[in-house]
Amino acid sequence: MTYTTQMDAARKGIITEQMQIVASKEKMTVENLRQLIAEGKVVIPANKNHTRLSPEGVGQGLRTKINVNLGVSKDCNDINLEVEKAKWAIDLKAEAIMDLSCYGKTQEFRTALLAMSPVMIGTVPMYDAVGMLDKDLKEISVDEFFSVVERHASDGVDFITVHCGMNRATAKRVKENKRLTNIVSRGGSLLFAWMELNDRENPFYEYYDRLLDICEKYDVTISLGDACRPGSINDSTDPAQIEELITLGELTKRAWARNVQVMIEGPGHMALNEIAANMLLEKKLCHGAPFYVLGPLVTDIAPGYDHITSAIGGAVAAANGADFLCFVTPAEHLRLPNLDDMKEGIIAARIAAHAADIAKGIPGARDWDNQMSAARADVNFPRMLELAIDPEKARRYRAESAPECEDTCTMCGKMCPMKNMKKILNGEDLSIL
Structure with missing residues (x-):
């Protein structure tokens, strides 16, 4: 069956290559996507x-x-x-x-x-x-x-x-x-x-x-x-x-x-x-x-x-x-x-x-934020920089102000709440002097 446009295909029940690619990117069923295109909503x-x-x-x-x-x-x-x-x-x-x-x-x-x-x-x-x-x-x-x-x-x-x-x-x-x-x-x-x-x-x-x-x-x-x-x-x-x-x-x-x-x-x-x-x-x-x-x-x-x-x-x-x-x-x-x-x-x-x-509430939208939060809780700066929306700028800021301890930043230093909570919850000793 032939079609003229993506909307024409969708209305005829045809799944195009473009629909398959978009459905995969969006983590949705191709049939749901086809229906939305047929209705003009996508x-x-x-x-x-x-x-x-x-x-x-x-x-x-x-x-x-x-x-x-x-x-x-x-x-x-x-x-x-x-x-x-x-x-x-x-x-x-x-x-x-x-x-x-x-x-x-x-x-x-x-x-x-x-x-x-x-x-x-x-x-x-x-x-x-x-x-x-x-x-x-x-x-x-x-x-x-x-x-x-x-x-x-x-x-x-x-x-x-x-x-x-x-x-x-x-x-x-x-x-x-x-x-x-x-x-x-x-x-x-x-x-x-x-x-x-x-x-x-x-x-x-x-x-x-x-x-x-x-x-x-x-x-x-x-x-x-x-x-x-x-x-x-x-x-x-x-x-x-x-x-x-x-x-x-x-x-x-x-x-x-x-x-x-x-x-x-x-x-x-x-x-x-x-x-x-x-x-x-x-x-x-x-x-x-x-x-x-x-x-x-x-x-x-x-x-x-x-x-x-x-x-x-x-x-x-x-x-x-x-x-x-x-x-x-x-x-x-x-x-x-x-x-x-x-x-x-x-x-x-x-x-x-x-x-x-x-x-x-787009499916998967919060996943990126949750990964960043997990990296922060773990005081994993390499992972934080990797996840940043602009890694280049984040790395530059990090390099411009080097902390005394690598697993902190110059804002809090040894008073870093993420680092200290991790230690306390793991039963480790804590020194901030």
Whole structure:
């Protein structure tokens, strides 16, 4: 029996190779996974042309995944550096990379990334349109927009972010409900500008079926972009954001009718007390589709530390239903991140995702923590360093401050409670002088 997409296969009762791999990674039965994919509650972004892919699942009951953004810009047009970032992201166990390149030889970098990457690759074709077509935004035609999408899909990208939900009605909401930060989505702002300049409907909304044709052909997962995501805590959960979310729910059902897999993108900035309600709202309005969030950043005052504000929001979001976290680096809002920024962002996002998996009761999530606790109780520093989420940093900190006794650290020394409790419970003598 033939199938077009992972969702089509799941609905026909076919177990694909990708489903078998993901089920093994997630420690769940492949039949349970197949049912979740059939219902749209889990996606396996796996373009037919991405031959290096080691597939991952995103959605209900699965480990929270993280995405890393990278790519060239006009001010930082160094393909070799972005390739190096991609290698780091893979080594640091990110499950996805989004190529947000918006200048220069974008296809050259994209194809190199796909050729080397076992992790899923996403793009935002709208970013590439001006550079690829070498035309001013206003002059780009509907057919040309779709030609860019087709190029990305045929190259092998596993998911694409397209801001289909910002139609004329939503744009009107934006204009009538003044925000502090207007539209902060780069793709969303470009589409808003095109709509205003041409007095036209959003082409990806008006001709949505053309987008579905492409995604079905290559089995590209649509990440329905949130053009009206809040760019400040002041703007969260406002009429434009909610109206767009309702539209995304409608577009989700239309995609599922074509067996096209869907993720929903969510807020970027949001006060801590609003996060849980927004996760519930998305799952309700978008029928349980996987939710992909940028942060959310829980305060706007921390340039240079936004990997922390993002990790706080990401942990709360994922614990309350978000399935996929986009990393944020210390360079957010300031500049294109370098390698060190990227590493800090990845580790922060992985901590948030893991903390959420513990809260969600994901099978095996606590095992890692229990192993670390056992190593601490045993005062086994080599094992602690081995288990650390960032072993390199942990080893460096340990080496920078050598204790008098190797089985202690310079915080407590001979007063180490772990060491002393172990001795006392083993009936040994104790001296702390």
